[in-house]
Amino acid sequence: MKIFRSYAKINLHLEVRGRRPDGYHELRTIFQTVDLADEIGVERSARPGVELEVRGAELPLDERNLAVRAARAFLSAWAPADAGVALRLVKRIPAGGGLGGGSSNAATVLRALGELFAVRPDPAWLARVAGELGADVPFFLHGGTALGSGRGDVIRPLADAPRPRGELVLLLPPAPLATAAVFAELAAPPLPAAPAGEPVWPRPGANAGDFAAWIGDNDLEAPAFRLCPPLGALYTAAVRSGARRVRMSGSGSTLFALFDEAGAAERAARSWPPDIVWKRIETLDRAAWNAASGFELAQGGA
Ligand code: C5P
Numbered sequence: 001m002k003i004f005r006s007y008a009k010i011n012l013h014l015e016v017r018g019r020r021p022d023g024y025h026e027l028r029t030i031f032q033t034v035d036l037a038d039e040i041g042v043e044r045s046a047r048p049g050v051e052l053e054v055r056g057a058e059l060p061l062d063e064r065n066l067a068v069r070a071a072r073a074f075l076s077a078w079a080p081a082d083a084g085v086a087l088r089l090v091k092r093i094p095a096g097g098g099l100g101g102g103s104s105n106a107a108t109v110l111r112a113l114g115e116l117f118a119v120r121p122d123p124a125w126l127a128r129v130a131g132e133l134g135a136d137v138p139f140f141l142h143g144g145t146a147l148g149s150g151r152g153d154v155i156r157p158l159a160d161a162p163r164p165r166g167e168l169v170l171l172l173p174p175a176p177l178a179t180a181a182v183f184a185e186l187a188a189p190p191l192p193a194a195p196a197g198e199p200v201w202p203r204p205g206a207n208a209g210d211f212a213a214w215i216g217d218n219d220l221e222a223p224a225f226r227l228c229p230p231l232g233a234l235y236t237a238a239v240r241s242g243a244r245r246v247r248m249s250g251s252g253s254t255l256f257a258l259f260d261e262a263g264a265a266e267r268a269a270r271s272w273p274p275d276i277v278w279k280r281i282e283t284l285d286r287a288a289w290n291a292a293s294g295f296e297l298a299q300g301g302a
Contacts, residue, residue, distance in 0.1 A: 001041040001088065002116060004294040006108035007284060008036040008099040009139060010170075010249040010256050012161065013201070013216030016183075018191030020151075024135070025183055026191050029148045030201055030216065031100075031139045032161060033284040035292075036170070038091050038105060040067070042112045045084035050075065057091035066133055070106035073129050074113040078121055085113065096176020098250030100136045107140030111295055127155075136250070143293070144286025145214075147201060158201065160285035164211040164258055169265045171238060171255040172277040173231060177224055182251040185223035211283070212258055215245045224252040231255075234276060241268035256281075 013030040020026055045051060050071040052061045063069050067087055075083050087109065093101030107130055114121055123141075130137040135151040145161045148154065206213035225232030231253055238246040242264060243257035259265050269278055284292065 001043040001086075002112065002294075004040045004042070004108050004112045005037040005292055006040050006093075006101075006104045006140075007033045007143070007289055007293065008093045008101060008104060009033055009136070010099065010247075010254075011218065012145075012214050012247070014218040014220060014250065015216075016186060016188050016219040017196060019188045020191050024151045025186075025188055026150065026196075027135075027148060027152045028196065028199055029152050030158075030214065031146045031148055031155075032214075033143045033286075033289045034099075034168075034170075034281045035284050036093055036099065036279070036281055037292075038089060038093050038101060040090075040105060040108050040112060041088035042109070042116050043086050044116065045086040048082045048084045051084070051086045052089065053087070054089045054091060057095060059089075059091065059095065066102045066106040066137070067109050069133055070109040070129075070137075071113060073133070074110055074117075074121075077125065077129075078113070078119045079117055083117075085116065094172055094176070094254070096178065097172060097254040098177070098179075098248065098252045099170075099254055100140065100250065103134050103136035104140045106130070106133045106137045108293070111141070111293075115296060142286070143284070143289035147199065149196065157286065161214040161283060162209055162211050163283060163285075166244070166261050167259040167263070167265050168211075168281050168283070169257050169259070170249075170279045170281055171234060171257060171272065172279065173228075173234060173253045173255075174275050174277075175228065175230075175253060177228060177231075177252040179251040181227060182220050182224050185227050186220065187223075212245055215247055215258065218248050220251050221248045224248060228253065230273075234273065237272055238268070241271045243268065
């Protein structure tokens, strides 16, 4: 079995420009890969089609799982009609947490099956299929730091954000949040007709050498905190406990907090609710992400 790592992301910034006629929301978001990963094993199987085994979480094993959908899309385009694959997924990224776990799994499966079948799907095919699987999937073909526009699926890789000084931690609440519910609660106005200007990130005048300057806003925090008041209370507790920046990732429910000094999170955590699991993380730049993911060939990239 060939083993790959499927890394999580956080959104350093997420701006909702408006609701589109197709019901999706037009975003501008800054994605960043972090060193929390699932493991995905792939091998050829004598039985045609896709088999999935999952350890570490209760997840559907059929086409409701994005990894299965990704594998089926790959097989139908790039493998003989009777080809079969077995996927083994070891979950460490919480589901419904805004960390892109399922999306990362889908993108990793697309790339992993390319290696297993020794084909290199053309990047336009990968980008299109990834976008059809989900708005967050295309980012995981690139990794590192990237700007997402459109539904979040149009990716422009950026120069890597600097490593955080001090300590970066995830705060993982026990309850997940459903992305569609958070967008619905936002009740965003229709998308303005005026095209978006080309964004500059970090913002002009900010110190690009300081990771904190790469952390912007998240327009989904207010609706997420309305839907789930304990999450709003956790945000306030994290700010009061001395974090320099606190943000929600994607549509939640994970928050991330940046502390100035190593060891500060341990002290701060004493004032957080006892059911909150927290975890130190590092950001992964594009090269480190690619190397650690286990692929022989770099894909995407700047
Ligand atoms: O693309 P994905 O399946 O991850 O999106 C889940 C849901 O989140 C969509 O059905 C939609 O309701 C909402 N969404 C949105 N605008 C985006 C991304 C997601 O409204 N840009």
